[in-house]
Amino acid sequence: MTELLPTLPLAIDLEAFASLGFWTGVGILAGTYTIFALGLQINVGFTGIFNFGQAGFMAIGAYSMAILVTDAELSFWLALPIAILITIAFGLLIGLPALRLRTDYLAIATIAAAEALRLFALNARDLTGGAQGIFGFDNDWDDVSDSILSGLESLGWTNPETLFPLFLVVWGVAIVLIIALTALQKTPWGRVLRAVREDEDAARALGKNAFAYKLQSLAIAAALGAIAGFFLALNLRFIIPDEFLPIFTFLGYAVLVLGGLASYWGVAVGSIVFWTLFEGLRFLELPFDEVQIRALQFIVLGLVLILLMAFRPQGMFGKRQEMVLGD
Amino acid sequence: MTEAAPQPVATASPEPPSETNGRPIFAAEDVVKRFGGIRAVNGATMSVREGSITALIGPNGAGKTTFFNVITGFYRPDGGRATFQDKPVLGRPPYAIARLGMVRTFQITKALRRMSVIDNMMLAAPDQPGERLGNVVFRPRASRRRERAVRERAIELLEVFNLTKLAEDYAGTLSGGQRKLLELSRALMARPRFLLLDEPMAGINPTLGRRLLDHMQRLRAEEGVTFLFVEHDMEVVMNHSDRVVVMAEGRVIAQGEPHEVRRDQAVIDAYLGATA
Secondary structure (H helix, E strand, O other), X not given: OOOOHHHOOOOEOHHHXXXXXXXXXXXXHXXXXXXXHXXXXXXXXXXXXXXXOHHHHHHXXXXXXXXXXXXXXXXXXXXXXXXXXXXXXXXXXXXXXXXXXXXXXXXXXXXXXXXXXXXXXXXXXXXXXHHHOEEOOOHHHHHHHHHHHHXXXXXXXXXXXXXXXXXXXXXXXXXXXXXXXXXXXXXXXXXXXXXXXXXXXXXXXXXOOHHHHHHHHHHHHHHHHHHHHHHHHHHHOEEOHHHHOHHHHHHHHHHHHHHOOOOHHXXXXXXXXXXXXXXXXXXXXXXXXXXXXXHXXXXXXXXXXXXXXXXXXXXXXXXXHHHHHOO | OOOXXXXXXXXXXXXXXXXXXXXXXXXXXXXXXXEOXXXXXXXXXXXXXOOOEEEEEOOOXXXXXXXXXXXXXXXXXXXEEXXXXXXXXXXXXXXXXXXXXXXXXXXXXXXXXXXXXXXXXXXXXXXXXXXXXXXXXXXXXXXHHHHHHHHHHHHHHHHHOOOHHHOOOEHHHOOHHHHHHHHHHHHHXXXXXXXXXXXXXXXXXXXHHHHHHHHHHHHHHHHOOEEEEEOOOHHHHHHHOOEEEEEEOOEEEEEEOHHHHHHOHHHHHHHHHHHO
């Protein structure tokens, strides 16, 4: 008995849990995923279109930026808006044929487009570096990061976390986007979006060009995917096709379900809860190796989602009544 | 504006039409819609006089709803022509037809369930610059100004239809009859000149049905709205419409005033039978 006690798997490594480096890393992931899933929210929660290709938009954004900086030798800051425009153009290209399809076919078309893109990135070695990927696009960002770091030091923080500037910027951008999207949702434009979600034919019968609104919604999701892609790239410092596997879109949906549909703030909270749970598991002192922990992450995620469905199906910020009234 | 007018006035018409003598506001010619080998609408030709309340009747499967769907742009036509106020409408998208002032409702109500009643109403208002993304960002004032006017109009209409108390409720919580009223008042928010109602009386109690008919009469009188409605209750059709169009097997087999139509042998054979 006594020999067993020390290995009982429920002790928590509090020291690691309290470490700022850990939280900074989780915070950057959560912020990146918030921006990523805001795109899913405007599509699924507010327009009723099932975009399963968000990882593809993230890929286009990240790769465009990196290629523009390393190959075309553009400034990083100029590459960002151009990459967003390229991603929007790609979104429109997919949307023009695919948004005419029924909901379920749209899901298939978008996931297929995203996968095709990832496989293209894997094989177009001259352009994307193939499996080796691209790096060395973030020098301009490093300058900014360094000046933020020295700013933090002058505020009295000796030896600040090197990734803390990225943490600040990703959440700054996320919060600005949430405020902007929430405001947008309250305009007549946002009302038409919701009408399209509720009943496309009713919206059309009342003089609304439902297709144009779905296209705009997808274009905005694409832009948000691109921005998430920038932060992903800055966080990892290199871009490889594996960062854009379809699983990332599905995890985005998990964030959406956790936070609740039709709430942009819910996306942020959902994302924080998701990544805290997901990464926090690493710091339970469990008698498992790394691979087993990876598996455990998904088991726990599944359990959490099941419990959520049982006790709070509308998610943390969703409205129960809207859920009941939905079809 | 129309309140001062001593008699029903159709604003688009130079002289006030008497109840049944207006020129056609809508005309369809040889409209065809096929589903595979079935010709659901098989060369339908008819017209609706401006300022009239016209009933569209016919046995089940006659193609009434399909005809509605074709002329309002929801189905792509396989042939024919149709004009609304002399503008061609066949083959145009539904939203473009609605914007011309030819607005429809559906047989099964389409309440926007997870939106409030007032939002349902305000959505339908035309000419809201705030529905364009660019205007939302660059001309928020114009959007807000229009929004105030739209809200006022929506509240007025909700009062007319006794829905004021429900304004902030989700439309999905309304009863079937209330949804019918909401759908009609919402269609009116779109400022229609020509309203097409697909079985507006179906599934609601007779009291509410009578109120709906009163509203139609009043809208026609006060605002000169023209109506085309699908209805099965012959008593309603005979007493409340001034024109009747009869469809059977995808064609229009008769049109005219109620008393003419009810004596028409083809109509009796196809639809009315011995009971009428």
